[in-house]
Amino acid sequence: MAEFQSSQPYPPRCQPSRRLPDFLQSVNLKYVKLGYHYLITHLLTLLLIPLMAVILVQASQMNPDDALELWVHLQYNLVSVLVCSAFLVFGSTVYIMTRPRPIYLVDYACYKPPSHLKVAFAQFMEHSKLSGKFDEPALEFQRKILERSGLGEETYFPDAMHQLPPRLSMAAAREEAEQVMFGALDKLFSNTRIRPKDVGILIVNCSLFNPTPSLSAMIVNKYKLRGNIRSFNLGGMGCSAGVIAIDLAKDLLQVHGSTYAVVVSTENITQNWYFGNKRSMLIPNCLFRVGGSAVLLSNKSSDKRRSKYELVHVVRTHKGADDKAFRCVYQEQDETGKPGVSLSKDLMAIAGGALKTNITTLGPLVLPVSEQLLFFATLVAKKLLNAKIKPYIPDFKLAFEHFCIHAGGRAVIDELEKNLQLLPGHVEASRMTLHRFGNTSSSSIWYELSYTEAKGRMRKGHRVWQIAFGSGFKCNSAVWKALKTVKPSPDGPWEDCINEYPVQILDGGLHQ
Incomplete structure (x- = not known):
């Protein structure tokens, strides 16, 4: 085959890089780091292999007289063997009886509002203007927030907010709550075939709407x-209350005893719309939309085979003792x-400070030993040598395959x-959820x-890290492990639009 030649110079982007040694160095460092993680992760196995080999070689070289002598020695120490066996059985029994029960996520459902509740940017701005509640600077501020928010044109408002003027009554707020909660629960009971009377624990979290009953x-x-159901209603705990409810x-x-728990997470917009001109209070108008979820948890070992996930860890961080943190999301x-x-x-x-505290607790529970050693070594060097060393940021991509960051x-x-x-792939689910x-x-x-x-x-x-932030101020994490290759449940929120995603979101606009 003739060699391809061209008299044309390289285009600017195709010229040979002058930074090739730097690139090769970065590649080499990447593989050195991967080799280090593999070595530390499998260190125990690598040490046990030679030990087992030595034991097998020694056993193969043992003659019949040595084997007989070993058997006689064991006979004379029969009491010791029996005592050790009894302690082993007793310890194993205590461990099995006192260890925490595994918690399984059987399935969950997300509410998808009907299409007539969609609100486009133009409709949002038109209704805001026609309400007569906002001055021109406030309207312009909301328009700019919408354009830069990352939200798309197909998010949902409750029915009461589509009216002119908005129907902000207690009855309308109850209607919104019923539509969301019952919509998610109907789907959950249908998909899992669980009878409502089989549920022994019910937890509902909604921050801003807490009626009586x-x-x-x-x-x-x-x-x-x-x-005799054990029911709980969590209010005023912000956007991270879903993880609190799971905990x-x-x-x-x-x-x-063996039972099911249902966790319902939602928020209510109808009675919590802001009709003023203070900019710090206008932002929630532009971001919050209708949605809710219902999660079915089980402590029954028989449910493991049909469950999607097992709960591994829940880590909660509360910064409410600090006045700034306490007031950074404030209803007033x-x-x-x-x-x-x-x-x-x-x-x-x-939020960054709360996250740092949260992952300081979560890190030792989920990170591989190799990452913990690097973090500890950097910390010791910084403290003892008083060196200007940047804190080592653990690579959480080694601990999780999927990240669900609160949108x-x-x-x-x-x-x-x-x-x-x-x-970008790790935050794709969060960005697309915010958009849709x-x-x-x-x-x-x-x-x-x-x-x-x-x-x-x-x-x-696969391991999943759910991270949520909420008023108070709180940062909460939940870690799940997939028990099987998970397929989406019927009638899911993405069923009719998943092929349209991901979309590219740019400043000031959206591009497919």
């Missing part, structure tokens, strides 16, 4: 749940007496992608998990 009582009444369900399933009235939720300019810095806003996802040194459904508060991490399943990316043994 409670939301959990509304569910008990609707599905005629049994009279509470886990603790209850440890102490109660503005100067004119109009209620809303104010977001502090320090929010991202506070609180574009800035939140950007910040975590940067701080955790994640790749907006900030659905505590349920957003379940829309993200559903996206990963709909893309066919969840394999047996």
Whole structure:
């Protein structure tokens, strides 16, 4: 074959790189790091292989007289052997009886509102203008926030917000809550074929809408749940309350007999719309949208085969003792007496501090030994040698295959992608959930998990890290392990649109 030659000079982007040695060096360092992680991870196995080989060689060289002598020696020490065996059996029994019960996630469902509740940017701005509640600077501010938010044109508002003027009544708020909660629960019971009366524990979390009777009582009444059900209603705990509810369900399933727990996570928009002109209180109007989820957990060993995931860890961090953290997401009235939720300019810095504290606790539980050794060595060098060494940032990509970062806003996802040194693929589920459904508060991490399943990316043994932030200020993490190659459940939120994603989101616009 004749060699291809060209008299044309290289195009600017095709010229041989002058930084080839740097590239080769980075490649070499990459493989050195991979080799180091492999060595540390399999160190025990690598040490045991020579030991087992020596034992086998010695056993093969043992003559019959040595074997007989060993048997006689064991006979004279029969009491010692029996005592050791008894202690071994007793210890094993105590361990099996006292170890925590495994908690299985049988299935979950995310509410998808009907198409007539979609709200495009133009409709949002038109309704805001026609309401007569906002001045021109406030309208322009909301328009800019929408354009840069990362939200798409097909997010959802409750029916009451589509009315002119908006129907902000208690009855309308109850209707929104019922549509979301019952919609998710109907789908969950249908997919799992669990009878409502089989549920022994019910936990509902909704931060801003807490009527009497409670939301959990509304569910008990609707599905005629049994009279001795243990029901809880969590309010005012922000967007991370979904992980808190999972943690509470886990603790209850440890102490109660074989049963099911249902966790319902939602938020309510109808009575919590801000009709003022304070900019820090206008941002939630632009980000929050209708959504909710229902999760079925089980402590029954018989449910392992049909369950999707097993709960591995829950780590909770609360920064409420710090005044700035406590007030960075704060429900209050503005100067004119109009209620809303104010977001502090320090929010991202506070969230970063809460995340740092959270992963300091989570890291030793999930990171491979190789990463822990590197972190510890850097810390010791910094303390003892007083050297100007940057803190080593653990590579959480070695601990997890999938990341579900709360879709609180574009800035939140950007910040975590940067701080955790994640790749665009790791935050794809979060960005696409924000685009398709907006900030659905505590349920957003379940829309993200559903996206990963709909893309066919969840394999047996994969580990999932759900990270959520909430008022207070809190950062909470839940770690799950896939028990099988997970397929999306019927009638999922992404079923009719997953082929359209991912989309590319740019400043000031959206491009397919």
